[in-house]
Amino acid sequence: MGLESGMMGPWIWPLGFGGLLCFWAAAGSTAQELPAHLFSEVFFCQPGDPSLGLAQTLDQELLFHFNFSTHQWHSILPDLRPEEGNHTSLDQVQLLGNICQLLLGPLTNLSKPYMPEAKGAPQMDVFTLQPLEMGKPNTLVCAASNIFPPTVSLHWQLDGQPISSGVSTPSHVSPVQGWVFQAFSYLEVTPQEGQVYSCTARSPSDLYSSVVFWVPKDPLDPELLANVLCGLAFGLGFLFSIAGAVLTFMTLRLRNAE
Known part of the structure; x- marks a missing residue:
């Protein structure tokens, strides 16, 4: 079975005031017409924080992201370590960053008076990694999707009070289909009756926040x-x-x- 692939892109899309979003992808399917898979690499450049982002996905699942502070590729799965040649080279990444620095200021000044800023209202969800059992340690996941532009911060609260202990929030956002992004935050918890958890998504350019609440409830016993x-x-x-x-x-x- 041979793999037939077709390159699509690159495409360049305005991202807010002066931002750029570059997307290029390869679609592959077998000679027996099995379902195609989409591998994509997305680079964004914007006035907000983070100012630069680069990620590779397969069927909208994040595989790798580039850390511009350490100039290194990072894998989402520890066992997933492909050859270095499968990544965009550091020279190419540096070139993308340089192009961004050259174009970002002029594009911002040129487009701001005429182009409205593209916005996506975050869609929020909170769920547990493991089946819920009262009084037993678990992990809450806050998933924020439909983020655009990719500048968002996620914050946890318990009974209306901010939580900082046991929180893990990756610094990167993940691109998904439709020119939008998603972000996750994780909270180590021991659920108890009567608790009310909340996760809030904030963007520095917005006047509002998106909030989702989660209340632990004993699931019905399977035997019962x-x-x-x-x-x-x-x-x-x-x-x-x-x-x-x-x-x-x-x-x-x-x-x-x-």
């Missing part, structure tokens, strides 16, 4: 749920049996009456 379902199935079966007997009796009575 199985017993309830079995009892319900037995009850329905019993009712259907009675209904069948009644219908049979009525049918025989009608035949005898004829």
